[in-house]
Amino acid sequence: MFNGSCHCGNIAFVFETEKTPDQLGVRACDCSFCTRDGGRTTTDPQGSVRFTVRDGARLNRYRFGLRTADFLVCAECGVYVGVVMPDGDRSYVTLNVNAFDERDAFPEDATSVNYDDETKEGRMQRRRANWTPVADFVEDGLGRGGSG
Numbered sequence: 001m002f003n004g005s006c007h008c009g010n011i012a013f014v015f016e017t018e019k020t021p022d023q024l025g026v027r028a029c030d031c032s033f034c035t036r037d038g039g040r041t042t043t044d045p046q047g048s049v050r051f052t053v054r055d056g057a058r059l060n061r062y063r064f065g066l067r068t069a070d071f072l073v074c075a076e077c078g079v080y081v082g083v084v085m086p087d088g089d090r091s092y093v094t095l096n097v098n099a100f101d102e103r104d105a106f107p108e109d110a111t112s113v114n115y116d117d118e119t120k121e122g123r124m125q126r127r128r129a130n131w132t133p134v135a136d137f138v139e140d141g142l143g144r145g146g147s148g
Helices: 033-035 120-130
Strands: 001-007 011-016 027-029 048-053 057-061 068-076 078-087 088-096 111-113 131-140
Touching: 027 120, 078 111, 088 120
Parallel strands: 027 111, 048 131
Antiparallel strands: 001 011, 011 048, 057 068, 068 078, 078 088, 088 131
């Protein structure tokens, strides 16, 4: 289990996994957002994530490109904690390792990835197979299940 949050603590998460940081690995997407933000991400399709957002008014959901997922960015401190893809009644997430309390336990080297050639459906299929299911998303005290 790993805990994480944005800098001010408005967006917090608990990442349940049985894998070690070395087993999870770290990726560095070379999209324009991630390269500007310095994001390093990890996932576990057998794990789960629970989000708690204290003040939903300070949660920015940013979409670009194929517009299939929301980059979760705190409007107060500016930290990007992860990317959530809603998918019917489920959601999947890739988490920014830099937002983990235990970030120093993860490898510094990240595998560079490029998804520019993916179709919208191909991207969504990859995420369903590889990203971590969202077990709960609580915003302003309202649980939303895996709907993100």
